[in-house]
Amino acid sequence: MKKYIxxxxxxxxxxxxxxxxxELRNLLNDLGFKNVQTYIQSGNIILESEKxxxxxxxxxxxxxxxxxxxxVPVIIRTIPEWEKVIESYHFSTKNEKIVAFSFLNxxxxxxxxxxxxxxxxxxxxxxxxxxxxxxxxxxxxxxxxNSIEKKLKVIATTRNLRTTLKLLELAK
Numbered sequence: 001m002k003k004y005i006x007x008x009x010x011x012x013x014x015x016x017x018x019x020x021x022x023e024l025r026n027l028l029n030d031l032g033f034k035n036v037q038t039y040i041q042s043g044n045i046i047l048e049s050e051k052x053x054x055x056x057x058x059x060x061x062x063x064x065x066x067x068x069x070x071x072v073p074v075i076i077r078t079i080p081e082w083e084k085v086i087e088s089y090h091f092s093t094k095n096e097k098i099v100a101f102s103f104l105n106x107x108x109x110x111x112x113x114x115x116x117x118x119x120x121x122x123x124x125x126x127x128x129x130x131x132x133x134x135x136x137x138x139x140x141x142x143x144x145x146n147s148i149e150k151k152l153k154v155i156a157t158t159r160n161l162r163t164t165l166k167l168l169e170l171a172k
Contacts, residue, residue: 001034001048004056005082005167007103008043008064009073009145009157017070019043024064031063039167043072044159046171053078073155075103079171086164090124091133099161100138102130102145108152115142115151130156 011019021038024045028036033056034048049056057074064072077085085101093099111125121134121141130148134141138160148156159167 001050003035003046003048003079003171004053005077005079005171006045006047006056006060007075007157007159008045008060009075009155011043011070011072017068017072019064019068019070019072023067027063027067028060031059037170039170040163042163043157044163044167046167073105073157075105075155075157077103079168082164082168082171085129086168088126088129088131090126090131091122093161095135096161098134098137100132100134100158101161101164102132102143102148102156102158104128104130104148104152105155108154110152113143113148113151115147118142125152132158 011017021041025036025038028045028047037046038044053076057076060074061072064070089099091099107128108125113123113125119136121136121143123143124131132143134143145156145158
């Protein structure tokens with residue numbers, strides 16, 4: 001069995017796509033995944049499976065659509081891939097409140113996110129991750145999931161440093 005970290009895009013945000021974690025865990029167990037754990041309400045999952053990443057994404061997407069009626073994008077990484085993302089962060093992590101990772105569903109063709117007036121906020125597109133460093137704060141940055149998706153033509157979901165580290169800790 002291989003262990004995976006799975007991220008759902010756009011659930012339990014501003015009252016939209018409500019998905020109770022207990023019900024999600026039950027669904028994932030019913031779908032045949034093993035040792036299913038969730039972390040906080042924003043769609044962070046750790047599970048084990050023999051299946052390929054692409055199969056797991058489709059199974060989860062279809063399961064959520066069938067049970068809850070939501071079309072929710074799913075992004076998945078292995079534990080070694082997750083570790084590499086953390087190790088490869090391109091900026092200082094001294095102020096953890098401004099550090100985040102936008103996980104992408106595929107490697108984008110473009111690596112430039114053309115957004116005007118981003119101030120001191122910085123980003124680096126590297127493979128299927130956008131590394132974010134946002135001194136303006138995540139509530140004010142223009143480097144949002146929506147802008148990243150629009151500019152890079154991908155699906156993106158962002159996690160802060162604390163959540164990213166916690167998911168690795170739980171997965172190990």
